[in-house]
Amino acid sequence: xxxxxxxxxxxxxxxxxxxxxxxxxxxxxxxxxxxxxxxxxxxxxxxxxxxxxxxxxxxxxxxxxxxxxxxxxxxxxxxxxxxxxxxxxxxxxxxxxxxxxxxxxxxxxxxxxxxxxxxxxxxxxxxxxxxxxxxxxxxxxxxxxxxxxxxxxx
Amino acid sequence: xxxxxxxxxxxxxxxxxxxxxxxxxxxxxxxxxxxxxxxxxxxxxxxxxxxxxxxxxxxxxxxxxxxxxxxxxxxxxxxxxxxxxxxxxxxxxxxxxxxxxxxxxxxxxxxxxxxxxxxxxxxxxxxxxxxxxxxxxxxxxxxxxxxxxxxxxx
Amino acid sequence: xxxxxxxxxxxxxxxxxxxxxxxxxxxxxxxxxxxxxxxxxxxxxxxxxxxxxxxxxxxxxxxxxxxxxxxxxxxxxxxxxxxxxxxxxxxxxxxxxxxxxxxxxxxxxxxxxxxxxxxxxxxxxxxxxxxxxxxxxxxxxxxxxxxxxxxxxx
Numbered sequence: 001x002x003x004x005x006x007x008x009x010x011x012x013x014x015x016x017x018x019x020x021x022x023x024x025x026x027x028x029x030x031x032x033x034x035x036x037x038x039x040x041x042x043x044x045x046x047x048x049x050x051x052x053x054x055x056x057x058x059x060x061x062x063x064x065x066x067x068x069x070x071x072x073x074x075x076x077x078x079x080x081x082x083x084x085x086x087x088x089x090x091x092x093x094x095x096x097x098x099x100x101x102x103x104x105x106x107x108x109x110x111x112x113x114x115x116x117x118x119x120x121x122x123x124x125x126x127x128x129x130x131x132x133x134x135x136x137x138x139x140x141x142x143x144x145x146x147x148x149x150x151x152x153x154x
Numbered sequence: 155x156x157x158x159x160x161x162x163x164x165x166x167x168x169x170x171x172x173x174x175x176x177x178x179x180x181x182x183x184x185x186x187x188x189x190x191x192x193x194x195x196x197x198x199x200x201x202x203x204x205x206x207x208x209x210x211x212x213x214x215x216x217x218x219x220x221x222x223x224x225x226x227x228x229x230x231x232x233x234x235x236x237x238x239x240x241x242x243x244x245x246x247x248x249x250x251x252x253x254x255x256x257x258x259x260x261x262x263x264x265x266x267x268x269x270x271x272x273x274x275x276x277x278x279x280x281x282x283x284x285x286x287x288x289x290x291x292x293x294x295x296x297x298x299x300x301x302x303x304x305x306x307x308x
Numbered sequence: 309x310x311x312x313x314x315x316x317x318x319x320x321x322x323x324x325x326x327x328x329x330x331x332x333x334x335x336x337x338x339x340x341x342x343x344x345x346x347x348x349x350x351x352x353x354x355x356x357x358x359x360x361x362x363x364x365x366x367x368x369x370x371x372x373x374x375x376x377x378x379x380x381x382x383x384x385x386x387x388x389x390x391x392x393x394x395x396x397x398x399x400x401x402x403x404x405x406x407x408x409x410x411x412x413x414x415x416x417x418x419x420x421x422x423x424x425x426x427x428x429x430x431x432x433x434x435x436x437x438x439x440x441x442x443x444x445x446x447x448x449x450x451x452x453x454x455x456x457x458x459x460x461x462x
Contacts, residue, residue, distance in 0.1 A: 024263055025270040026285040030247045032189060032306045035340060037248040040286030053257070055446075093338045094345040096250075096404075096456075098288045102257075103361070103410075106450045109332055116333040131334040132348030132456045134406045137291040137445040138209075142260045148250075148286045152340045178417055179424045180439040184401045186343060186460045191402040194440030207411070250404075252442045256411075291445040292363075296414045302404075302440045 005086035008122055009075075019076040020044070028077045031153070035093070036081045040148040041073035042140055052144040055105030063144055064114030067097065070147040071115040075122065078151055090152040092119050092129040098136040098146045108133040115147050159240035162276055163229075173230040174198070182231045185307070189247070190235045194302040195227035196294055206298040209259030217298055218268030221251065224301040225269040229276065232305055244306040246273050246283040252290040252300045262287040269301050313394035316430050317383075327384040328352070336385045339461070343401070344389045348456040349381035350448055360452040363413030371452055372422030375405065378455040379423040383430065386459055398460040400427050400437040406444040406454045416441040423455050 009016065022028055022039060029038045043050035043066035050066040052058030058066075075086070082088040097112035099105075112133040119127035129149075139146050163170065176182055176193060183192045197204035197220035204220040206212030212220075229240070236242040251266035253259075266287040273281035283303075293300050317324065330336055330347060337346045351358035351374035358374040360366030366374075383394070390396040405420035407413075420441040427435035437457075447454050 022285070024267045025274050025282070026249070027282045028284070030245060030282075030284045032245060032247050032304075033187070033341070037284040037304065039284040040288070091338060091340060093340050095334070096286070098286070101446060103291070103445045105446055106448060108446075108448050113332045120333050128333070128335045128338075130336070130338045130345040130347040130456075131330070132404070132406070132454060133448060134348070134444045134454060135446040136288045137257045137411070138255060138259055138262075138289040140260055140262050140287060146286065146288060148284075150340075150345070176439070178421045178439075179428050179436070180403070181436045182438070184399060184436075184438045186399060186401050186458075187341070191438040191458070193438040194442070250440070252440070257445070290442045291411045292409060292413055292416075292443040294414060294416050294441060300440060300442060302438075 003085055003087040005122060012121060016072055016076040016079060019080045020073055029081045031081055034152050036078060036151045036153055038074050038077045038149045040146045041070045042143040043069045043145040045069045049141055050144050051142040053100050053102060054111060055102035058144055060107050060110050063111035066144040067112050067114030068118050070145055071118040074149045082153055088154045089123060089126060090154050092123060092127045093152050094130045094150040096148050097133040098139060100139040100144050101135045108135055157239055157241040159276060166275060170226055170230040170233060173234045174227055183235045185235055188306050190232060190305045190307055192228050192231045192303045194300045195224045196297040197223045197299040199223045203295055204298050205296040207254050207256060208265060209256030212298055214261050214264050217265035220298040221266050221268030222272050224299055225272040228303045236307055242308045243277060244308050246277060246281045247306050248284045248304040250302050251287045252293060254293040254298050255289045262289055311393055311395040313430060320429060324380055324384040324387060327388045328381055337389045339389055342460050344386060344459045344461055346382050346385045346457045348454045349378045350451040351377045351453040353377045357449055358452050359450040361408050361410060362419060363410035366452055368415050368418050371419035374452040375420050375422030376426050378453050379426040382457045390461055396462045397431060397434060398462050400431060400435045401460050402438045402458040404456050405441040406447060408447040408452050409443045416443055
């Protein structure tokens with residue numbers, strides 16, 4: 001697999017995970033017209049699930065790293081939606097970031113920045129997106145972060 | 155009302171509720187282009203609101219049943235958006251499921267499966283959707299589940 | 309700046325805030341086709357951030373006022389997306405309202421009505437939207453309400 005974006009990912013020293021398969025009766029992404037809706041990606045990496053609750057047992061830096069892992073998972077799903085060619089990505093349109101946090105934690109944006117920053121590193125201006133970042137009282141399997149995305153592809 | 159999907163709903167022994175009217179200054183669904191955005195449907199059935207908090211006073215099976223009730227409400231709204239003809243549904247595009255749960259509960263996906271599974275039972279492959287499932291610290295009127303959906307129609 | 313909607317805003321005795329700039333590596337809105345996705349707008353006004361937690365230190369009326377401030381911020385972003393001409397707004401399509409609340413608070417819809425009502429006051433029938441209103445365990449910077457929106461523009 002080649003292409004400008006794939007080269008950029010490699011130049012950043014990154015590799016995409018296998019696009020995680022959902023654990024249930026749904027699918028990782030659906031395309032409708034030029035929009036691709038990617039299912040919420042939970043924080044995980046080669047070491048397994050990234051669990052934690054911000055404000056309790058995880059700090060902002062670790063939370064941002066978890067969000068960065070979500071970004072890689074989102075891109076892996078997007079690559080599948082693009083039949084392998086990430087150069088077809090026109091725009092990262094919208095992210096919704098859910099941060100597993102206590103009722104007192106208020107730095108959700110700094111956590112979700114781990115995802116936003118990587119998307120811009122990889123896609124440049126096309127990676128700049130609309131976004132919401134909120135707290136969830138808890139998340140599936142105890143993960144720290146879950147992020148869903150809407151993308152426009154050619 | 156007839157059609158392939160309506161027949162399928164009847165064959166499953168199900169009937170759609172009246173499309174619930176929203177309690178405020180908004181509407182149950184809006185169509186833009188081929189996409190229909192359906193408002194968050196709270197868990198309720200003929201017996202009234204399905205209330206509960208997962209991890210406290212409701213188990214996963216009851217939560218999944220509540221999510222299944224949300225699916226019926228979503229389809230009822232979708233039927234209205236399709237002027238009664240559910241065969242116009244091209245694809246269930248995206249669900250966001252909010253589960254009323256404690257900070258310790260981590261089986262949100264198993265709860266939202268109650269909705270996802272029914273959509274696939276009814277719509278087949280067209281019912282397979284992108285999805286996020288997260289916890290909400292609480293939900294309107296104390297209901298157990300609220301699910302919103304995006305659908306593509308012809 | 310003129311136009312029917314701008315006149316309506318003035319007639320209501322309202323003025324739009326400066327479109328708040330996001331605090332991170334994302335943007336206030338993205339247009340894809342005829343849809344504009346506006347980032348989650350946190351409750352703030354000329355006096356600064358509107359902080360609070362419903363069910364604890366803020367009542368429904370104050371929460372609705374916070375949601376109304378979110379509406380003004382959404383419209384300010386939308387005005388930018390329309391290059392200043394709000395008459396290009398075809399429809400308010402969908403809102404998602406996150407209410408900072410305790411696990412016992414169940415009047416999220418009444419809070420988010422502060423946003424919904426103002427959109428209908430300003431845009432009339434084109435302001436009627438699909439909506440979800442849920443609780444968030446906490447929100448960025450301790451604000452009371454965060455609302456994101458999808459809009460169709462000409």
